[in-house]
């Protein structure tokens with residue numbers, strides 16, 4: 001089976017992890033801050049807080065932005081459930097904004113319209129999570145303008161997008177958002193096995209996320225609410241979690257970061273080749289915004305009509321591990337029970353009826369790719 005995504009682990013990655021195993025610290029040592037510094041510097045952000053997953057990073061980002069009961073978070077329905085669940089963890093409610101039919105990202109026109117209506121109803125969101133689907137950045141300038149106009153905060157869910165650029169600047173630099181979140185799950189662009197990171201230029205937000213990542217406990221007398229009892233003293237000043245990343249994960253992440261640019265350019269090479277090979281087939285290749293350099297986590301084609309499922313099945317039968325990113329979140333049973341109607345977001349549903357993620361990862365060979373395309377071509381002919 002050719003998977004849709006796969007990690008690329010080098011001997012240097014393995015050596016980096018083994019070295020940590022032989023060191024003094026398996027957790028809470030020097031590797032996590034080093035990883036944070038490397039990612040922050042790469043992206044041009046002031047601060048980075050490493051955690052055990054992007055899901056945890058999204059949760060901490062929402063808490064740092066003081067999202068709570070009575071507040072609303074809006075995001076795209078075409079995303080992984082974690083982009084929405086983070087609001088529910090905080091006791092806030094979730095709503096969605098339909099996607100742009102060209103980029104498949106949250107549509108800024110739909111966002112503007114929904115904000116106008118929400119303002120009249122006194123129901124504006126506190127946070128909007130902009131998900132860079134497939135690695136292609138959202139229209140951040142438009143979202144930032146609306147954020148200033150309506151007073152909401154912005155989290156970029158850049159789980160697909162490390163190594164990409166928006167308007168010639170690295171995704172993660174925080175020019176148009178409060179916090180940017182990356183995922184280091186093995187299918188993503190660089191991996192730490194499990195892991196995530198939240199980047200920000202706001203020291204107060206970074207300090208708060210760092211505090212909450214480790215139980216809300218501080219050893220810094222400046223943050224304590226009363227004088228330390230003695231040198232053993234630590235103080236819990238908030239209700240936090242154990243969302244820490246291990247040293248093993250950080251060492252793998254650091255080692256992977258040295259190949260980030262190669263990984264992304266390899267993905268671009270594969271995408272260009274897919275674009276060419278698919279030209280003669282009746283499918284819609286992904287559209288790339290000229291203002292962006294995508295991380296290209298995913299290469300999603302659209303197959304119109306009733307053949308979608310047949311094509312999907314036929315590719316799986318041939319050993320091509322296609323996937324569908326994503327089942328619109330508002331159609332999940334858990335969200336349906338909150339009263340969402342599938343028809344609420346028609347562009348998301350149209351996308352869901354047609355989308356297929358083709359295999360896309362640095363180790364995919366041209367031979368593999370030719371097999372994917374010939375299998376797709378045969379599948380389309382059969383329908």
Ligand SMILES: *Cc1c(COP(=O)(O)O)cnc(C)c1O
Nearest residue numbers: 053054055080082159183184185
């Ligand atoms: C993978 C992913 C997440 C969650 O990442 P984890 O590190 O697995 O928690 C969140 N949002 C999006 C868009 C993702 O693709």
